[in-house]
Amino acid sequence: MAEASSVQLGLDLSVRGEGMALLVRAADVVELRAGLHQVASVAAAVRDLADAAGSQLAGVVVARGPGSYIGVRSALAAAIGLAQARRLPLGLVGSLAVVAHRVDPGPGRLVVAVGAGRGGLFVQRFTAAGGGAGVRWREVGPAEAMSLASPPDGALDGDLLLDPGSVVERPLGERVAAVRSGEEALALLIARGGYTVSGYDLVSADYGVRRGDPT
Amino acid sequence: MRLLAIETSCDETAAALVSDSFSVESSVVASQAKAHAAYGGVVPELAARMHLERIAGVVKAAMAPLEQDFSALDGVAVTRGPGLVGCLAVGASYAQALAAGAGLPVVGVNHMTGHVLAAEIEDPQLEPPFVGLVVSGGHTDLIHYRSHQDVELLGATRDDAVGEAFDKVARMLGLPYPGGPEIDRVAQLGDPNRFRLPRPVLPNFGFSFSGLKTAVLYLLRDLGEVDEQTRADVAAAFRLAAVETLCLQLEAAVEQTGCRRAVLAGGVASNRLLREMARARLEGLAELTIPAPPLCTDNAAMIGAAGVVRLQIHGFDSTPLEIDPGLRAYA
Numbered sequence: 001m002a003e004a005s006s007v008q009l010g011l012d013l014s015v016r017g018e019g020m021a022l023l024v025r026a027a028d029v030v031e032l033r034a035g036l037h038q039v040a041s042v043a044a045a046v047r048d049l050a051d052a053a054g055s056q057l058a059g060v061v062v063a064r065g066p067g068s069y070i071g072v073r074s075a076l077a078a079a080i081g082l083a084q085a086r087r088l089p090l091g092l093v094g095s096l097a098v099v100a101h102r103v104d105p106g107p108g109r110l111v112v113a114v115g116a117g118r119g120g121l122f123v124q125r126f127t128a129a130g131g132g133a134g135v136r137w138r139e140v141g142p143a144e145a146m147s148l149a150s151p152p153d154g155a156l157d158g159d160l161l162l163d164p165g166s167v168v169e170r171p172l173g174e175r176v177a178a179v180r181s182g183e184e185a186l187a188l189l190i191a192r193g194g195y196t197v198s199g200y201d202l203v204s205a206d207y208g209v210r211r212g213d214p215t
Numbered sequence: 216m217r218l219l220a221i222e223t224s225c226d227e228t229a230a231a232l233v234s235d236s237f238s239v240e241s242s243v244v245a246s247q248a249k250a251h252a253a254y255g256g257v258v259p260e261l262a263a264r265m266h267l268e269r270i271a272g273v274v275k276a277a278m279a280p281l282e283q284d285f286s287a288l289d290g291v292a293v294t295r296g297p298g299l300v301g302c303l304a305v306g307a308s309y310a311q312a313l314a315a316g317a318g319l320p321v322v323g324v325n326h327m328t329g330h331v332l333a334a335e336i337e338d339p340q341l342e343p344p345f346v347g348l349v350v351s352g353g354h355t356d357l358i359h360y361r362s363h364q365d366v367e368l369l370g371a372t373r374d375d376a377v378g379e380a381f382d383k384v385a386r387m388l389g390l391p392y393p394g395g396p397e398i399d400r401v402a403q404l405g406d407p408n409r410f411r412l413p414r415p416v417l418p419n420f421g422f423s424f425s426g427l428k429t430a431v432l433y434l435l436r437d438l439g440e441v442d443e444q445t446r447a448d449v450a451a452a453f454r455l456a457a458v459e460t461l462c463l464q465l466e467a468a469v470e471q472t473g474c475r476r477a478v479l480a481g482g483v484a485s486n487r488l489l490r491e492m493a494r495a496r497l498e499g500l501a502e503l504t505i506p507a508p509p510l511c512t513d514n515a516a517m518i519g520a521a522g523v524v525r526l527q528i529h530g531f532d533s534t535p536l537e538i539d540p541g542l543r544a545y546a
């Protein structure tokens with residue numbers, strides 16, 4: 001979706017109080033608004049970035065969840081609105097895939113676990129895909145919601161476990177340290193095309209997670 | 216001047232084009248009622264998700280007369296409260312990003328003021344002061360609308376809103392959700408005078424529809440098995456009691472305030488008997504404006520109308536809009 005001079009707007013409000021909106025050119029973050037929380041701050045950031053990008057804005061990529069209740073819904077809604085106004089393609093990326101890209105893709109299985117609030121946990125597995133400069137983490141199935149106190153047997157077994165919020169206290173798997181920030185991870189994922197393109201008239205908002213209906 | 220208006224505060228996804236003379240070029244409403252019917256009421260999370268999935272298409276349909284040309288707009292009006300938090304967040308985030316992308320200003324609107332000012336679409340000459348009776352699933356309010364900046368709540372329900380009572384009584388009668396239109400339909404076939412139910416008129420323009428609902432519960436318990444005709448008679452008796460209660464208080468409020476104008480608004484104002492009886496009761500007392508039924512239930516044209524009025528007084532919002540799920544009605 002991008003030409004050399006074009007920029008993409010990335011939006012990830014999955015982590016409560018730590019929402020981010022950014023402009024990405026190639027894999028570089030050229031503008032960043034961080035610490036976004038409520039609807040107004042997100043609106044202000046999107047307006048700033050849309051103005052800054054002007055006609056170079058070539059696409060919108062949004063983290064579809066799972067994550068913060070208001071954050072994920074606000075992010076999807078804002079991305080749809082901006083894409084519709086500018087007639088841009090809308091890209092969807094899993095919120096835990098953004099977290100995964102805080103470490104370099106490599107051999108083995110990466111298990112990403114993040115806090116889901118109210119004693120819950122979102123867990124998703126990744127394996128490296130692609131080669132050379134295009135290598136990235138690819139989801140193995142959707143994220144799963146589970147109880148932090150008693151995750152199902154084997155749910156957190158992996159070669160690696162990335163847990164930026166340190167919500168998983170038991171030392172399951174080898175814990176890896178992030179090598180880049182959340183915004184750098186989102187930029188990397190956008191640059192490497194790690195999103196699925198949707199029309200702005202989104203047909204299904206599943207928040208990237210498997211759990212009971214209707215929530 | 217032309218606004219694109221967006222409404223997502225509860226279970227209708229809606230968009231409309233409204234001019235500053237209150238003419239409506241388009242008004243599109245995608246109702247979620249069927250999806251929520253299985254749960255007997257609005258499921259907030261399901262509502263938010265359905266707004267996300269429908270908002271772009273609804274706006275696209277509303278923008279059809281302008282061939283999707285956002286530069287033909289002068290601004291975007293959107294509901295900021297009161298309402299369900301996730302639903303409001305979807306509408307306000309979408310509307311503000313759309314406006315940002317199109318280089319348009321935004322005006323935030325109180326949903327309840329929208330219900331009242333739907334009357335401006337029906338009668339663009341309508342000017343305050345007037346008495347308003349706003350009746351819906353969440354509200355039963357009598358207001359003295361002195362001016363656009365001075366609205367006094369004269370009285371409200373002490374418990375259930377009238378629309379809520381319609382839903383609950385419908386369930387007791389084995390009728391599907393939403394109960395208002397169902398009771399209206401069945402009551403047409405019934406004798407409203409076979410059973411006598413109380414008129415819960417309280418002092419200070421108060422209402423208590425919970426008591427009326429309980430009276431229906433006891434009546435049904437006493438009746439035991441009910442046939443189709445009895446069911447219709449109970450529905451008719453309930454509808455008459457609820458509607459008479461509303462009209463008694465509306466008439467009293469008109470007399471007390473001395474207003475020569477009145478407005479009947481909100482989803483329950485689409486009830487046929489209420490429309491007829493309110494007109495009859497206020498005959499010679501006050502000129503009554505009742506929006507057409509599609510403008511009584513939640514819609515975006517009413518948000519556009521309230522947006523137009525707000526612009527005349529305050530102009531567009533100078534700072535990004537925050538949602539307020541508990542926003543005081545008519546503020």
Ligand SMILES: [Zn+2]
Binds near residue numbers: 326330351482513
């Ligand atoms: Zn309403």
